[in-house]
Amino acid sequence: MKSGIVTILGRPNVGKSTLLNYLVQRKISIVTPKPQTTRFRILGVKNLKDAQIVFADTPGFHLAKSALNKYMVNVALKSLDGADLVYLMVEVNDYIGEEYPELLKHLKGLTIPVFLVINKIDMYKEEDILKTEEIFRSLYDFKEVFKISALTGKNVDSLIEKTVEYLPEGPAYFGEGEITDLPFNLQVAELIREKLYLLLKQELPYETAVTVEEIKERENGVLYINAIIHVAKETQKGIVIGANGSMIKKIGTATRLELQEILKKPVYLDLQVRVEEDWPKLEGKLKKLGYIIE
Numbered sequence: 001m002k003s004g005i006v007t008i009l010g011r012p013n014v015g016k017s018t019l020l021n022y023l024v025q026r027k028i029s030i031v032t033p034k035p036q037t038t039r040f041r042i043l044g045v046k047n048l049k050d051a052q053i054v055f056a057d058t059p060g061f062h063l064a065k066s067a068l069n070k071y072m073v074n075v076a077l078k079s080l081d082g083a084d085l086v087y088l089m090v091e092v093n094d095y096i097g098e099e100y101p102e103l104l105k106h107l108k109g110l111t112i113p114v115f116l117v118i119n120k121i122d123m124y125k126e127e128d129i130l131k132t133e134e135i136f137r138s139l140y141d142f143k144e145v146f147k148i149s150a151l152t153g154k155n156v157d158s159l160i161e162k163t164v165e166y167l168p169e170g171p172a173y174f175g176e177g178e179i180t181d182l183p184f185n186l187q188v189a190e191l192i193r194e195k196l197y198l199l200l201k202q203e204l205p206y207e208t209a210v211t212v213e214e215i216k217e218r219e220n221g222v223l224y225i226n227a228i229i230h231v232a233k234e235t236q237k238g239i240v241i242g243a244n245g246s247m248i249k250k251i252g253t254a255t256r257l258e259l260q261e262i263l264k265k266p267v268y269l270d271l272q273v274r275v276e277e278d279w280p281k282l283e284g285k286l287k288k289l290g291y292i293i294e
């Protein structure tokens with residue numbers, strides 16, 4: 001038996017969460033077209049005949065400096081601790097800028113293998129893919145290089161196969177049927193947050209956080225969930241609620257329908273909006289909203 005943790009690291013929006021979901025064949029990590037969606041380390045467990053791979057999706061590495069941004073980057077880098085292998089995920093025609101040199105600095109001292117995973121090959125020409133490979137190979141001595149599409153699954157099988165080859169011998173970390181370590185209340189909060197990213201415009205989603213306050217199975221079989229959407233300014237509250245409550249209704253309905261589909265039971269979702277003035281800038285408020293600062 002082989003087992004190990006594979007940390008998926010990369011810039012925002014390269015497709016890390018999409019890959020995690022494809023690997024475990026379940027939507028564990030939320031995916032949106034907006035960068036910086038992921039805020040936690042999210043584990044997804046893949047069981048194979050003679051191996052268990054625990055994949056860790058991480059927040060996108062970037063250089064912004066608010067308390068929330070610093071927290072996210074710290075989560076990503078801390079996810080290297082205890083990893084057995086790293087995927088540095090990039091996308092075809094990725095912009096090197098200042099972020100990659102900084103990110104690669106953190107990989108330079110590692111003794112564990114690092115794979116380069118070039119994503120989104122479904123969108124690009126072969127020559128762009130090869131050029132991207134050449135550029136990244138010149139920046140770091142990757143153990144293996146894969147060119148994949150996390151969306152269609154192209155070449156993901158060979159990535160998994162090679163990953164198992166590099167993993168150490170050892171017993172499974174997770175029991176059969178356990179697919180993630182994300183508690184149910186956080187899974188619900190994440191699904192709501194995904195809808196905020198999909199439905200709210202421009203920068204507003206980045207200034208929202210979600211906490212699930214109560215989950216209760218009612219006698220009539222309905223799952224009652226109470227959640228709060230926290231915003232950073234009074235003016236944002238009205239936008240999240242929308243004219244006559246139209247936006248909050250959209251957010252609630254989309255989340256409720258998805259939860260009912262997953263759980264196969266009726267759900268009552270009670271959503272409220274609360275102002276937590278300037279929360280993304282303030283460490284104390286991040287803590288209050290459930291972000292664990294070490």
Ligand SMILES: Nc1nc2c(ncn2[C@@H]2O[C@H](COP(=O)(O)OP(=O)(O)OP(=O)(O)O)[C@@H](O)[C@H]2O)c(=O)[nH]1
Nearest residue numbers: 012013014015016017018035036037038060150151
């Ligand atoms: N065409 C194409 N799009 C992809 C692929 N993988 C991901 N995407 C899209 O890229 C966008 C970002 O995907 P995510 O999986 O959320 O990216 P991420 O790296 O987890 O993003 P952060 O949470 O911001 O770090 C979404 O719109 C995905 O549908 C791919 O292989 N091909």
